[in-house]
Amino acid sequence: MNRFVLNETSYHGSGAVKAIPDEIKGRGLTKILVASDPDLVKFGVTQKVTDILDEAGIEYKLYSDIKPNPTIENVQSGVEFYKEYGADGIIAIGGGSSMDTAKAIGIIVNNPEFADVRSLEGVAPTKCKSVPIIAVPTTAGTAAEVTINYVITDSEKNRKMVCVDVHDIPVVAVVDPDMMSTMPKGLTAATGMDALTHAIEGYITKGAWELSDMFHLKAIEVISRSLRDAVDNTKEGREGMALGQYIAGMGFSNVGLGIVHSMAHPLGALYDTPHGVANAIILPTVMEYNAPATGEKYKYIAKAMGVEGVEDMSVDEYRKAAIDAVKQLSEDVGIPADLKEIVKAEDIPFLAQSAFDDACRPGNPRDTSVEEITELYKSLM
Incomplete structure (x- = not known):
C-alpha cells in the first residue's frame, strides 16, 4: 500500500497571495501569527503579505525569532508567542526555516504532550492536526509548503532533527513567483x-x-x-x-x-x-x-x-x-x-x-x- 498526502488547497501564479484573506475568513480564523525570518521582514518581503492582511482588516502579530537553521529555542519561544497572543492560525512566509518553525509550533500547540521538541524527531505519533497553516514560500527549493517534513536544529548536540508527520502539512500553499523575485x-x-x-x-x-x-x-x-x-x-x-x-x-x-x-x-x-x-x-x-x-x-x-x-x-x-x-x-x-x-x-x-x-x-x-x-x-x- 502507498499513501499520498497533499495540501487541501494550493494557489499558483503571479498575484496568488491575494487569495489569502478569503482563505482566512473562509476557515473562520480571527487572529493570525505571521511567522517570517528577520531578513524578509527587513527587506519588505513579509510586508507584501501583511499589507494584504491590513487591507482586509485581519488581525495578526509578527513572529520573527527564526534563524536560517531554526533551533529548538526558536520553536519553544514561538509556541509561547502563539499562546500568549491567542492565535488560531499561522501564515508562514519564507523558505524552509520559517515554514519548519511554523510546522513545529503548530504541531506542539495542538499536541502539547510533545512540548519537548526533541520528541518530534523521526515519525512522531501525534494525534491531532497542526493548527491551520497557510504557507507562502519566498524561495524555490525546499517545497516545505507541500511536505510532511520539517527540520529543527538541536544546538546543544550540533545536529539536525528530521521530523516526519502527516499532521504538519499546511492546509493551504500559496506559491506566488512574485514573492520570490527579490531572491539574490x-x-x-x-x-x-x-x-x-x-x-x-x-x-x-x-x-x-x-x-x-x-x-x-x-x-x-x-x-x-x-x-x-x-x-x-x-x-x-x-x-x-x-x-x-x-x-x-x-x-x-x-x-x-x-x-x-x-x-x-x-x-x-x-x-x-x-x-x-x-x-x-x-x-x-x-x-x-x-x-x-x-x-x-x-x-x-x-x-x-x-x-x-x-x-x-x-x-x-x-x-x-x-x-x-x-x-x-x-x-x-x-x-x-x-x-x-x-x-x-x-x-x-x-x-x-x-x-x-x-x-x-x-x-x-x-x-x-x-x-x-x-x-x-x-x-x-
Missing part, C-alpha cells in the same frame, strides 16, 4: 539545486513508485530548463522554478529521500552551511555511488535534463550523462565543486555518524555504512 542569485541557485536534489533523490529512493515517479521526472524537467533563467531573474525562470520545486515536493514528501540529504544535514548543523549548497555539492558524488542500485532510472533523469541521444547510450554512458548534466547545471549557477572550504577533516567521523543516523538515510537506494559515508565525505575534500 546565490540563494536562487542554492535553493534551486535543493529542489533538483529533492526530485532526483525522490525518484531513486527505495519508496519510489509510479505516481511519485511521474512528479519527480516532471520536476527534474522543469527545474533543469528553468534554474539558469531564474538565477538571471527572468519572469519565466522564476515561474518555472516556483512550479518545479512544488512538484518535487509533492513527490518526495510521500516517498522519502536519501543520503545526499543525510550528508547535508550535519553540515548545516555544524557549520551553518546553506542546505541547498550542501546538497548541490554532494549530489553528483552520491549519484555516482548510488548508480549500481538505480536500474534504468538515470536514463530518464538524463532525458529529463535535456541530454540528447540517450536512447543510443549504454548503461554506463547514460549514467555518466545524467551525473554530468547535474554537475554542469550546478557549475553554471555558481555552486562550489567540493567541500574543501566547508568541512574540517577532524569533523568527518562525527559528520559520517550523524549522516548514518539521519532519518533520510534508510530511503537511499543503495544500502550504506558509516565507513562508506566517511569515504564519500573524504572524496569531496
Whole structure:
C-alpha cells in the first residue's frame, strides 16, 4: 500500500497571495501569527503579505525569532508567542526555516504532550492536526509548503532533527513567483539545486513508485530548463522554478529521500552551511555511488535534463550523462565543486555518524555504512 498526502488547497501564479484573506475568513480564523525570518521582514518581503492582511482588516502579530537553521529555542519561544497572543492560525512566509518553525509550533500547540521538541524527531505519533497553516514560500527549493517534513536544529548536540508527520502539512500553499523575485542569485541557485536534489533523490529512493515517479521526472524537467533563467531573474525562470520545486515536493514528501540529504544535514548543523549548497555539492558524488542500485532510472533523469541521444547510450554512458548534466547545471549557477572550504577533516567521523543516523538515510537506494559515508565525505575534500 502507498499513501499520498497533499495540501487541501494550493494557489499558483503571479498575484496568488491575494487569495489569502478569503482563505482566512473562509476557515473562520480571527487572529493570525505571521511567522517570517528577520531578513524578509527587513527587506519588505513579509510586508507584501501583511499589507494584504491590513487591507482586509485581519488581525495578526509578527513572529520573527527564526534563524536560517531554526533551533529548538526558536520553536519553544514561538509556541509561547502563539499562546500568549491567542492565535488560531499561522501564515508562514519564507523558505524552509520559517515554514519548519511554523510546522513545529503548530504541531506542539495542538499536541502539547510533545512540548519537548526533541520528541518530534523521526515519525512522531501525534494525534491531532497542526493548527491551520497557510504557507507562502519566498524561495524555490525546499517545497516545505507541500511536505510532511520539517527540520529543527538541536544546538546543544550540533545536529539536525528530521521530523516526519502527516499532521504538519499546511492546509493551504500559496506559491506566488512574485514573492520570490527579490531572491539574490546565490540563494536562487542554492535553493534551486535543493529542489533538483529533492526530485532526483525522490525518484531513486527505495519508496519510489509510479505516481511519485511521474512528479519527480516532471520536476527534474522543469527545474533543469528553468534554474539558469531564474538565477538571471527572468519572469519565466522564476515561474518555472516556483512550479518545479512544488512538484518535487509533492513527490518526495510521500516517498522519502536519501543520503545526499543525510550528508547535508550535519553540515548545516555544524557549520551553518546553506542546505541547498550542501546538497548541490554532494549530489553528483552520491549519484555516482548510488548508480549500481538505480536500474534504468538515470536514463530518464538524463532525458529529463535535456541530454540528447540517450536512447543510443549504454548503461554506463547514460549514467555518466545524467551525473554530468547535474554537475554542469550546478557549475553554471555558481555552486562550489567540493567541500574543501566547508568541512574540517577532524569533523568527518562525527559528520559520517550523524549522516548514518539521519532519518533520510534508510530511503537511499543503495544500502550504506558509516565507513562508506566517511569515504564519500573524504572524496569531496
